[in-house]
Amino acid sequence: MSETRSLVRICLLFCICFVFCSVIADELRSAEVTEAAARQAMQKATKYFRSQVSTEGGYLWLYSQDLKEREGENQAPASRVWVQPPGTPSVGQAYLNAYQKTGEPYLLEAAKAAAMALVNGQLKSGGWNYFIDFEDRKAYQYRVNGGGSKARNTTTLDDNTTQAALQFLILIDQELKFKDQPIHEATMYALNALLKAQYPNGGWPQRFDSPPDPKDYPVIKANYPESWSREFPKKKYLDYYTFNDNLIEDLVGVMFLAHHVYQDQRYQQAALKAGDFIILAQMPEPQPAWAQQYNSQMQPAWARKFEPPAVTGGESQGIIKTLMQIYIYTGDKKYLKPIPPALAYLKKSELPDGKLARFYELKTNRPLYFTKKYQLTYKDNDLPTHYGFIIKSGVDSLEGRYQRLLDDSPEKLASMRFPTRRVRLTPSLTAKAKSAIDSLNSEGAWLRQGDLKASDKENLRIIDTRVFIRNLDTLADFVAASRKD
Template sequence: MSESRQILSPCLLFCISSVFVFSSADDLLSAEVTDTAARKAMKKATDYFTSQVSTEGGYLWKYSQDLKDREGENQAPASRVWVQPPGTPSVGEAYLKAYQKTGEPSLLNAAKAAAYALVNGQLKSGGWNYYIDFEDRKSYQYRVNGGGPKARNTTTLDDNTTQSAVQFLIQIDQELKFQDESIHEATMYALNALLKAQYPNGGWPQRFDSAPDPKEYPVIKANYPESWPREFPKKKYLNYYTLNDNLIEDLVGVMFLAHHVYQDERYRRAALKAGDFIILAQMPVPQPAWAQQYNSQMQPAWARKFEPPSVTGGESQGIIKTLMQIYIYSGDKKYLKPIPPALAYLKKSELPSGKLARFYELKTNRPLYFTRKYQLTYQDNDLPTHYSFIINSSVDSLESRYRRLLDDSPEKLASMRFPTRRVRLTPSLTAKAKSAIESLNSQGAWIKQGDLKASGKENLRTIDTRVFIQNLTTLADFVAAKQKD
C-alpha cells in the first residue's frame, strides 16, 4: 500500500443475514418491549455514535457528555482514536455482531467505518500502536499517509492491542466475503507480520518493528538465573518473550481464527508453535509454572519497575487455559501434560485467604510485593493501588475443566472450537433490553455517571464505549431472539 494513498471513507454493502439458534420463553415483559422499539433504539444509538462520537470511524474509551473531554488510557484530542480495548476494534466488533443478528444495514456501515479507521492506522511494521491520530500523520509510519523512516513504527501486542484489531478485521473480512480489497489486504499484511515476528521457539515479544534475528534467540528450555537484581535495573524488555497480560493467549486465538477463516496452515502452525513455546517456558521444579517474561536465555527477567523476575500466579492460570484451547483445536495431548504439575504447584502456593500472589520469588516461592515507593518486599501491607499484586485463584475450576477435557471425544472437541452462540428470549434478556431502550436519551446516547481519570475529573456525566457495547449487544440479542419467537 503506497504512502500517497488517500484515507479511506466508509461505503455501503448489501446486508447478509447470519443464522442463529434461539428458543423462546413466555414473559410478561415481552409485551412491553417490541422488536420495532429495540431496532429503533439501536438505530438511534448507532446514528449518534457514528455521527457525533466517532472520529474517522474510530473510538476512544470515554467522553464527557458534551464531548469536550476525551480519553483512552490517556487524554486524547478530537483527532485521536484508541485501538487498545475497549476502543475501535471492540466497538467495530459489536457493530458487526449486532448486524449479523439483525441484518440492519446501518450496523454494517458502522462496522466498516471502524475497519477503515484501523486500515488507516496500520503501521508499516504490520500492527498498531495503542492509538491512531488522524491529524499527526507524520509522527508514525502509517501505511496510509504516514511519516518517513525516522517516524515511530512499533507494533504493540501489549494489552490485546494489535490482536483485537486483527481479530475484528478477520471477522469483517469474512462477512464481506473477502471482496473489500483494502480490508482484506490490511488483514493479510497484519497476519504475515505476526508470523514474521514470532521467535524461533514460538514466543512473541511485547512489541516489535521488524523480524527477529534467529541467531539471537536460541531454542532452549526455561531455567533459573544464578542470581537476579533486587532493584529495578531499567533495562529494555520489549523484545523479551512475553506472557504478561495474556499476550500469547490472545495471539493463539487470533491464529486459530485466521486458520478457521482462511484455511491457511501457516496460522495453525504458528498457534501450535506457540504451544511448544509454552511447554519450553514452564519453569523446572520446584515451581513448574510460568513467568511473565523471559530474556533470550529463557530466564525470568524484570519488565516494569513493579514486575520482577518471578513465577506468576496470574498469567500462569491464563497459560493453563491457553494450553487447553490448543488441545481443543489440535487434539494433541502433549499440550495437556504441563497442566497437572502446574495446577498442583499453584494449589500449594495459595495464600491463607485462598487467593494467589501475583509474584513468587524464584526457587524459594515466597510471595513478592512492592511498597508504594516501589521497594521490593515480602510484606503486603503497603501495596500500590494501580496493579493487582494479590489475585483470585481459579485452580479448582481449571482442574475441573482439565478433567472434563480428558473424557471428551474428538467430536466434542471439534464442536468446542468455534461454537455457535445460542441466544434465548428470557425474562432477564427482555428486562435488560427494556432498560437499554428506556435509558437512551433524546440524542441517542447512553449516559453514565463516572470519572474521567486521565483528565482528573470526577463524577461527570460520561459516554462510555463499554456501556454502548453492552447495550447494543443486548438489543441485538433481543431482536434476534424475538425473530425466532
C-alpha cells in the same frame, strides 16, 4: 343476614382481585418490549455514536457528555482514536455482531467504517500502536499517509491491542467475502507480519518494529538464573519472550481464527509453535509454572519496575487455559501434559485466604510484593493500588475443566472450537432490553455517572464505549431472539 354478609365479602374480594389483576396486567403491558422498539433504539444509538462520537470511524473509551473531553487510557484530542480495547476494534466488533444477528445494513456500514479506521492506522511494521492519530500522521509510519523512516513504527502486542484489531478485521473480511480490497490487504499484511515476528522457539515479544534475527534467540528450555538483582535495572524488555497480560493466549486465538477463516496452514502452525514455546517456558521444579517474561536465555527477567523476575500466579492460569485451547483445536495430548504439575504447584502456592500472589520468588516460592515506593518486599501491607499483586485463584475451576477435557470425544472437542451462542427470549433479556431502551436519551446517547482523567470535576455524566457495546449487544440479542420465537 349472615348469608348476605358472606355474599358481600365474596363480591368485595372479587373486586379487589379484579383491580389487583388489572394493575398487574397494566404493569406487564408497560414492561413489554417490542422488536420494533429495540430496532429503533439500536438505530438511534448507532446514528448518534457514528455522527457525533466517532472520529474517522474510530472510537476512544470515554467522553464527557458535551464531547469536549475525551480519553482512552489517557487524555486524547479529538483527532485520536484508541485501538486497545474497549476502543475501535471492540466497537466495530459490536456493530458486526449486531448486524449478523439483525441483518440491519447500517450496522455493517458502521462496522466497515471502524475497520477502515484501523486500515488507516496500521503501521508499516504490520500491527498497531495503542492509538491512531488522524492529524499527526507524520509522527508514525502509517501505511497510509504516514511518516518517514525516523517516525515511530512499533507494533504493540501488549493489552490485546494488535490482536483485537486483527481479530475484528479477520471477521469482517470474512463477512465481506474477502472482496473489500483495503480491509483484506491490511488483514493479510498484519498476519504475515506476526508470522515473521514470531521467535524461533514460538514465543512473541511485547512489541516489535522488525523481524528478529534467529541467531540471537536460541531455542532452549526455561531455567533459573544463578542470581538476579533485587533492584530495578531499567533495562529494555520489549523484545523479551512475553506472557504478560495474556499476550500469547490472545495471539493463539487470532492464529486459530485465521486458520479457520482462510484455511492457511501457516496460521495453525504458528499457534502450535506457540504451544511448543509454552512447554519450553514451563519452569523446572520446584516451580513448574511460568514467568511473565523471559530474556533470550529463557530466564525470568525484570520488565517494569513492579514486575520482577518471578514465577507468576496470574499469567500462569491464563497459560493453562491456552494449553487447553490448543488441545481443543488439535486433540494432541502433549499440550495437556504440563497442566497437572502446574495446577498442583499453584494449589500449593495459594495464600491462607485461598488467593494467589501475582509473583513468587524464584526457587524459594515466597510471595513477592512492592511498597508504594516500589521497594521489593515480602510484606503485603503497603501495596500500590494500580496493579493486582494479589489475585483470585481459579485453580479448582481449571482442574475441573482439565478433567472434563480428558473425557471429551473428538466430536465434542470439534464443537468447542468456534461455538455459536444460541440466544433465547427470557425475562432477563427482555428486562435488559427495556432498560437499554429506557436509558437512551433524546439525542441517542447512553450516559453513566463517572470521572474523567482530563477533568477536575467529579461524578460527571459520561459516554462509555463499554456501555454502548453492552446495550447494543443486548438489543441485538433481543431482536434475534424475538425473530426466532
